[in-house]
Amino acid sequence: MQPSEALWDEDYRYYTRIWAQEEAVAMEVGIRELRDNLDRYLAEVRSGRMLTVTDHGQAIARMVPVDRLIRLERLRRKVRIQPARTGKQSAPEPIHGNGIVGEFIDAQRR
Template sequence: MEIGVRELRDHLSQHLAEVRSGHTVTVTDHGRPIARIVPVDALSPLERLRQQGAVRPASQRKMAAPEPIPAAGSVSDLIDE
């Protein structure tokens, strides 16, 4: 179901009742989708993939970037060297 911002504001309770019953509401601004209101118990695409076993969380945290190396000159000069 797609509704405009004004419609959402004017009939918020009705639209939240729709979401409560399991429907997804897409909010539009001048015809362009800007937000989606989904039931809390609905899984995100990533959560669904995790549940299916297609993806898993990282086993290690991302390593910090190394300290920059001080250098003089441009990147092109460094590459030439």
Template sequence: MSWIGIRELWDGLSRHLSSVRGGETITVTDHGRPVARIVPVDRPTTLERLIADGVVQPPRTAKRPAPEPLDVSGTVSDLVAEQRR
């Protein structure tokens, strides 16, 4: 895996994409901090590999939607204090 800055990525984009096509993973940095990773499309993700190896199981059901927010007044502290009574 190689680390390159954004400017270097833009300056040699074709060369870097050719490396990715060859199987290399590139981590893009912004001022020395990693911000993105360019990986080959045909490589399975870590989660896909763990599922294939039987280490983890995908969920059996779809994620439920979040409940509708409640329309309340007052602060959270007031609500907690009220529930403790």
């Protein structure tokens, strides 16, 4: 097994365990129910449960305890990912040409 494969396998087992734990403590609640019983659901989140807010059955938001790291934060702490070093670059100027795109591509291939 290559070192990169071992790291991937280790991460896969770790995150599979974390996702299973998240699913075990996750709750779904509609917007109206959340609004009507906000204090109760905030208490659930404080106790460590993750809350998914739905609108007509579609998930639209997730509430998690502040001390619980999301996947992105866990990856940053394990130094698996880093923020981009440069800002987003603008798109290049479009190329204006005469003729059909297919003809242009054929000419480039010759």
